[in-house]
Amino acid sequence: MENAVLITIGDEILSGNTVDTNSNFIATELKNIGIKVLQIFTISDEIETIKETLKSAFEIGDLVITTGGLGPTRDDKTKKALAEFFDDEIALDDVTFEHLKSYMEKRGRSEILERNKEQAFVPTKSTVFQNHYGTAPCMMMEQNGQLSFSLPGVPYEVKPLVKDQIIPYLKNKFALHYICTRIVSVVGIPESVLADIIEDWELALPENLALSYLPIGTRVKLRLTASGDDESVLKQQLEEEIQKLFPLVGEHIIATTEDKIEKILGELLTERKLTISTAESCTGGELAKMITSNSGSSKYFLGGIIPYATEKKVEILKVSQKTVDEFTVVSEQVAQEMAKGCQQLFDTRISLSTTGVAGPGKGEDGKEIGTVFYTIRVNDQDKTFKLYMPHLDRHDFMHFVSQKIIQDLVSILVNIQ
Amino acid sequence: MENAVLITIGDEILSGNTVDTNSNFIATELKNIGIKVLQIFTISDEIETIKETLKSAFEIGDLVITTGGLGPTRDDKTKKALAEFFDDEIALDDVTFEHLKSYMEKRGRSEILERNKEQAFVPTKSTVFQNHYGTAPCMMMEQNGQLSFSLPGVPYEVKPLVKDQIIPYLKNKFALHYICTRIVSVVGIPESVLADIIEDWELALPENLALSYLPIGTRVKLRLTASGDDESVLKQQLEEEIQKLFPLVGEHIIATTEDKIEKILGELLTERKLTISTAESCTGGELAKMITSNSGSSKYFLGGIIPYATEKKVEILKVSQKTVDEFTVVSEQVAQEMAKGCQQLFDTRISLSTTGVAGPGKGEDGKEIGTVFYTIRVNDQDKTFKLYMPHLDRHDFMHFVSQKIIQDLVSILVNIQ
Numbered sequence: 001m002e003n004a005v006l007i008t009i010g011d012e013i014l015s016g017n018t019v020d021t022n023s024n025f026i027a028t029e030l031k032n033i034g035i036k037v038l039q040i041f042t043i044s045d046e047i048e049t050i051k052e053t054l055k056s057a058f059e060i061g062d063l064v065i066t067t068g069g070l071g072p073t074r075d076d077k078t079k080k081a082l083a084e085f086f087d088d089e090i091a092l093d094d095v096t097f098e099h100l101k102s103y104m105e106k107r108g109r110s111e112i113l114e115r116n117k118e119q120a121f122v123p124t125k126s127t128v129f130q131n132h133y134g135t136a137p138c139m140m141m142e143q144n145g146q147l148s149f150s151l152p153g154v155p156y157e158v159k160p161l162v163k164d165q166i167i168p169y170l171k172n173k174f175a176l177h178y179i180c181t182r183i184v185s186v187v188g189i190p191e192s193v194l195a196d197i198i199e200d201w202e203l204a205l206p207e208n209l210a211l212s213y214l215p216i217g218t219r220v221k222l223r224l225t226a227s228g229d230d231e232s233v234l235k236q237q238l239e240e241e242i243q244k245l246f247p248l249v250g251e252h253i254i255a256t257t258e259d260k261i262e263k264i265l266g267e268l269l270t271e272r273k274l275t276i277s278t279a280e281s282c283t284g285g286e287l288a289k290m291i292t293s294n295s296g297s298s299k300y301f302l303g304g305i306i307p308y309a310t311e312k313k314v315e316i317l318k319v320s321q322k323t324v325d326e327f328t329v330v331s332e333q334v335a336q337e338m339a340k341g342c343q344q345l346f347d348t349r350i351s352l353s354t355t356g357v358a359g360p361g362k363g364e365d366g367k368e369i370g371t372v373f374y375t376i377r378v379n380d381q382d383k384t385f386k387l388y389m390p391h392l393d394r395h396d397f398m399h400f401v402s403q404k405i406i407q408d409l410v411s412i413l414v415n416i417q
Numbered sequence: 418m419e420n421a422v423l424i425t426i427g428d429e430i431l432s433g434n435t436v437d438t439n440s441n442f443i444a445t446e447l448k449n450i451g452i453k454v455l456q457i458f459t460i461s462d463e464i465e466t467i468k469e470t471l472k473s474a475f476e477i478g479d480l481v482i483t484t485g486g487l488g489p490t491r492d493d494k495t496k497k498a499l500a501e502f503f504d505d506e507i508a509l510d511d512v513t514f515e516h517l518k519s520y521m522e523k524r525g526r527s528e529i530l531e532r533n534k535e536q537a538f539v540p541t542k543s544t545v546f547q548n549h550y551g552t553a554p555c556m557m558m559e560q561n562g563q564l565s566f567s568l569p570g571v572p573y574e575v576k577p578l579v580k581d582q583i584i585p586y587l588k589n590k591f592a593l594h595y596i597c598t599r600i601v602s603v604v605g606i607p608e609s610v611l612a613d614i615i616e617d618w619e620l621a622l623p624e625n626l627a628l629s630y631l632p633i634g635t636r637v638k639l640r641l642t643a644s645g646d647d648e649s650v651l652k653q654q655l656e657e658e659i660q661k662l663f664p665l666v667g668e669h670i671i672a673t674t675e676d677k678i679e680k681i682l683g684e685l686l687t688e689r690k691l692t693i694s695t696a697e698s699c700t701g702g703e704l705a706k707m708i709t710s711n712s713g714s715s716k717y718f719l720g721g722i723i724p725y726a727t728e729k730k731v732e733i734l735k736v737s738q739k740t741v742d743e744f745t746v747v748s749e750q751v752a753q754e755m756a757k758g759c760q761q762l763f764d765t766r767i768s769l770s771t772t773g774v775a776g777p778g779k780g781e782d783g784k785e786i787g788t789v790f791y792t793i794r795v796n797d798q799d800k801t802f803k804l805y806m807p808h809l810d811r812h813d814f815m816h817f818v819s820q821k822i823i824q825d826l827v828s829i830l831v832n833i834q
Contacts, residue, residue, distance in 0.1 A: 012631050014454045015598075016445030017640065017676075019438055023459070028433030037431045039466075040459035042440070049456075071630065072609040115609045133808050135609075154632060156817070160808050181432075192489040192532045192552075213488065214429050215571060223434065259434075278702075278723075284709025285695075285702035288723050292701025293812050295777055297725075303733075304723035306695075306705050312720045312763060346729060359712070391550055391577050395710050400573070 003061035004035050007053055008042040009068035009078055010153055022067045022151075022158045029162050033171050034179045034227070035063065045069050050081035054148070062146045065166075068153030070136035072115045079122070079139075082150055086141050088123040096120040096137050099130045129165045133157045138165070180234040183214075184222040184242055185255040185264065187411055191220050197248055198222075205241060208234075217403050221259065254410050261406045262294045268413050269300040269350075277346035278304035279317055279338045281329075282356035282372055287402040303346045307338075313355075317341030330355050330367040332384045339375035339382055351377045352405055358397045359390075370397065374405050376412060383412070420478035421452050424470055425459040426485035426495055427570055439484045439568075439575045446579050450588050451596045451644070452480065462486050467498035471565070479563045482583075485570030487553035489532045496539070496556075499567055503558050505540040513537040513554050516547045546582045550574045555582070597651040600631075601639040601659055602672040602681065604828055608637050614665055615639075622658060625651075634820050638676065671827050678823045679711045685830050686717040686767075694763035695721035696734055696755045698746075699773035699789055704819040720763045724755075730772075734758030747772050747784040749801045756792035756799055768794045769822055775814045776807075787814065791822050793829060800829070 006026060012018040020042060027037040038060050041053050050069070057064045069078030083090050097120035101112055119135045122128055129138040129149075136152035138161050149166055151158050186194055191213055195202075202211055208228050214221040224241060226234040242256050255264040269276060278288045278301075288304035291297055307313040310329050314321050319337040327333045338353035356372025370390030376383050385408065392400055423443060429435040437459060444454045455478050458470050467486070474481045486495030500507050514537035518529055536552045539545055543556040546566075553569035555578050566583055568575050603611055608630055612619075619628055625645050631638040641658060643651040659673050672681040686693060695705045705721035708714055724730040727746050731738050736754040744750045755770035773789025787807030793800050802825065809817055 008457075011629055012640070013441075014444060014457065015448055015640075015642075016441050016443070016454070017631060019436065019441045021436055024430075024433050024436045026433070027431060031432055037433070038461065040425075040431065040457075042457035042459070044455065071632070072612065109607065113609050113613060115612060156809060156813065159810065159813075190526065192530050195489065195532060196530060212428055214434060215488070216435075223429070223432075225432075280702075283706075284714075284718075285697075285705030285707075285721055285723070288702030289700075289706050289815065292723070292725065293815065295775075295811055297701075301701075302726045303729045304702055304725070306702070306709070306721035306723075308709065308715055308721070309719045309763075316720075316762070345733070346726075358709075392573060393576065394712055396573065396576075398706065398710065 002035060003038045004030055004063040004065060005057035005061040006037055006040045007050075007057055007064060007066040008040065008153075009045055009050060009066055011044050013042050013068075014044055021155055022153065025155070025159060026065055026067070026162055029167050031179060031181070033167060035170070036179070045077050047077050047081045047084065050078060051085045054081070054085045058146055058148075063170075064146070064148040066148065066150045067158055068151075070119075070150065070152040072119055072135065078150055082126075082139065082141065082148075083123045086123060086125060086143060088125045088141075090121045091124050092117075092120055093122050093128060096122060096128050096130065099137075100135060103132070103135065129161060129169075131157055131161060133160055140169075178229065178231045178234055179225060179227045180231065180238055181223060181225045182238045182242060182256065183259040184224070184245060184253060185259075185261075186220045186222060186249060186252045187218065187254055187407060189220070189249065189252045191215050194220055194249065194252075198245065201241075201244055201248060206237060209237065209241060217400055217407065219254075219261070219407055254407070254414050260294075261403060261410065262290045262297075265291065265406050265410055266294040266297060266300070268410060270296070272413070274350055274413075275300050275302050275346075275348040276350040276352070277302050277342050277348040279342035279345075279351065279353040280304065280306045281308060281313070281338075281354055282358045283354045283398045283402050284308070284358070286398040287352060287354065287405060290402050290406060302348050305342065305345065313338060313341075317345065328367060330357055330371060330373065332373050332386070335373040335375040335384050336377075336382055339377040343377055349379060350409070351375075352409065353377075354401060354405070356387075356401070358394045372397075372401050374401065376405065376409050378412065378416075419452060420455045421447055421480040421482060422474035422478040423454055423457045424467075424474055424481060424483040425457065425570075426462055426467060426483055428461050430459050430485075431461055438572055439570065442572070442576060443482055443484070443579055446584050448596060448598070450584060452587070453596070462494050464494045464498045464501065467495060468502045471498070471502045475563055475565075480587075481563070481565040483565065483567045484575055485568075487536075487567065487569040489536055489552060495567055499543075499556065499558065499565075500540045503540060503542060503560060505542045505558075507538045508541050509534075509537055510539045510545060513539060513545050513547065516554075517552060520549070520552065546578060546586075548574055548578060550577055557586075595646065595648045595651055596642060596644045597648065597655055598640060598642050599655045599659060599673065600676045601641070601662060601670060602676075602678075603637045603639060603666060603669045604635065604671055604824060606637070606666065606669045608632050611637055611666065611669075615662065618658075618661055618665060623654060626654065626658060634817055634824065636671075636678070636824055671824070671831050677711075678820055678827065679707045679714075681827055682708065682823050683711040683714060683717070685827060687713070689830070691767055691830075692717050692719050692763075692765040693767040693769070694719050694759050694765040696759035696762075696768065696770040697721065697723050698725060698730070698755075698771055699775045700771045700815045700819050701725070701775070703815040704769060704771065704822060707819050707823060719765050722759065722762065730755060730758075734762065745784060747774055747788060747790065749790050749803070752790040752792040752801050753799055756794040760794055766796060767826070768792075769826065770794075771818060771822065773804075773818070775811045777811065789814075789818050791818065793822065793826050795829065795833075 343351035359369035776786035
């Protein structure tokens with residue numbers, strides 16, 4: 001049981017209506033127990049397509065996990081396809097029905113509708129994993145040493161099913177070998193230049209280590225994956241290879257353990273007992289959200305403000321009206337004053353501010369769409385940056401800018417060690 | 418040219434390291450010009466796998482779009498696979514090289530590295546679409562009436578290539594028939610109950626109309642898709658069928674045109690000239706970010722505050738210390754006072770507040786993880802709700818709660834019409 005294939009079933013993914021986040025979650029969880037996802041099929045809700053894809057999937061890997069197509073409504077056909085593929089029939093499962101009844105009673109919907117009762121019908125050969133956060137159960141089928149799990153499509157239901165039931169089951173049933181991963185974050189150097197500098201190092205990597213480049217914004221993440229039987233040997237191998245990178249590009253490395261920039265920041269701030277606050281205009285809360293999405297952020301994030309209307313920047317953050325009049329609200333000067341006001345309002349060592357035009361509507365004062373000024377203030381020092389990203393849509397703009405600010409702050413903090 | 422297949426190439430997707438958002442974007446853009454995505458393959462960066470998948474893809478549809486595997490680094494093999502599959506060779510393309518040079522000069526990297534020069538090598542039979550936001554060009558191959566486009570994997574590069582070049586090209590080259598979609602948002606009614614109520618309506622839908630259920634949080638989105646030759650006929654058909662839903666479930670329908678809840682809110686607020694502000698604790702900026710991610714939100718969103726530390730709730734929002742001491746900071750009473758303080762701070766008609774424990778760390782005052790109180794204040798009326806979502810991880814919790822609040826506000830506004 002080393003290789004898995006995922007099948008995402010649902011027209012809502014193919015039509016672009018929904019982003020498939022389940023595959024990402026499942027792939028990560030499987031990787032942690034040494035199972036590699038070799039391929040993902042995203043297909044429509046049709047019995048023949050589902051059956052054909054199950055066939056293709058089992059030719060690639062011995063473990064197949066499907067998500068989607070198990071709801072109580074008319075467009076869900078996975079269960080039928082599953083029974084036909086495994087030459088089985090669907091019948092009412094008493095345990096599942098009891099679970100469903102008690103699930104619905106707890107939610108004050110004790111009249112079990114016929115349509116919901118259908119959800120307790122499963123292939124007779126299946127092993128059922130009960131769903132504690134929804135009405136569609138997870139069904140496992142086993143045949144000739146191959147395994148399939150069929151899950152509903154709702155991420156809130158998929159996550160606990162995978163984490164609490166499927167992963168422990170697989171871990172327990174198979175003796176799995178280990179995969180260890182480390183990610184090195186490199187900033188301030190283009191991917192191609194980096195690749196040139198570390199080429200010899202890459203070519204000399206041990207055979208059981210693999211390297212990938214993952215550019216994200218202006219950061220390049222180097223992912224090193226090691227596989228083998230002894231976890232502690234793998235960890236040591238990774239550490240040794242990463243140490244060899246420092247003489248080559250050490251000054252550009254901002255992290256070697258954590259992957260997410262908000263976690264990297266969180267570790268730095270916690271370690272150095274620093275506090276932070278944010279004053280956002282064009283990022284609209286995204287920056288604060290990124291910082292607070294790290295668990296434990298209440299230790300260092302004291303607060304944020306989004307003074308969207310210009311007069312709120314003046315009233316709450318004490319930005320001077322004169323500065324606004326003279327330089328416009330999207331300016332280096334306003335960003336600076338916002339950061340200063342923010343630092344005072346929340347009484348923090350560090351403060352971050354943004355002012356810009358996310359678009360697509362025209363900005364005030366004729367500033368071009370995609371322009372943003374941001375200030376990073378640490379103690380009584382500040383530094384203001386300008387970005388111009390006209391090709392990004394509103395959502396990506398807010399996200400890119402927030403990520404860049406956190407990344408720049410991390411670079412600054414790392415260098416004033 | 419009615420059907421397309423997408424191929425996402427890259428180990429970073431299969432390993433769970435990156436969420437594939439390109440497929441979603443491309444599928445949406447294709448849908449708008451009447452091209453349906455039939456399947457998405459997500460595969461690893463290996464020449465044989467890429468070639469086999471191109472074969473499978475062209476058996477399903479006449480248009481294949483690949484993303485990923487075109488970077489300047491060692492793990493990118495798409496170009497080779499492409500040339501081999503189309504029985505072609507790779508050679509330096511002068512126009513592409515000139516474009517690359519000027520692209521790099523503009524960014525102050527005029528020494529063209531050998532590795533970057535490689536990016537100007539393309540299959541000789543390909544038509545190149547230049548990339549204005551990165552170094553890897555998009556290559557189109559044409560054979561026996563079938564088309565493939567190969568794009569880089571970075572979303573910031575994919576979006577403009579698709580939107581500004583590929584879509585106009587396809588639109589121009591083929592006489593495409595139309596697909597129209599409308600989404601009806603239904604709240605306050607479980608999916609299975611809804612399905613029962615509208616069953617007869619669904620069965621009576623014209624043959625060229627298809628219905629899908631998309632549950633999202635506590636909302637069910639009904640997606641109606643119509644296909645045919647005359648756009649105005651399709652639009653009328655959709656409108657007629659949607660009108661028939663009102664006698665059945667009218668009081669649960671919150672929108673019939675917009676899809677995203679923040680857009681639905683934006684339209685309501687703009688139409689009624691209402692203003693809004695937010696005071697967030699456990700949602701950490703996500704609520705403000707959702708509201709401001711709607712273009713034009715500066716018309717109604719005046720500002721938000723994230724008083725993360727308890728003393729900031731007291732200082733800035735004038736929550737009484739007595740209330741905090743008596744009921745703890747995660748309480749109905751504090752949520753109410755936060756909303757009131759927020760309304761005053763930003764001088765808005767509507768204010769929203771959240772206080773809760775996102776986890777996974779233990780909450781202050783022993784409140785259980787996953788508990789949140791939120792207040793919706795409209796003029797001098799307020800309503801406070803409690804949610805308990807212990808099974809959600811931190812990120813999903815912040816998102817789910819924010820979405821639910823906006824949804825509840827929309828329901829309230831719709832009903833006080």
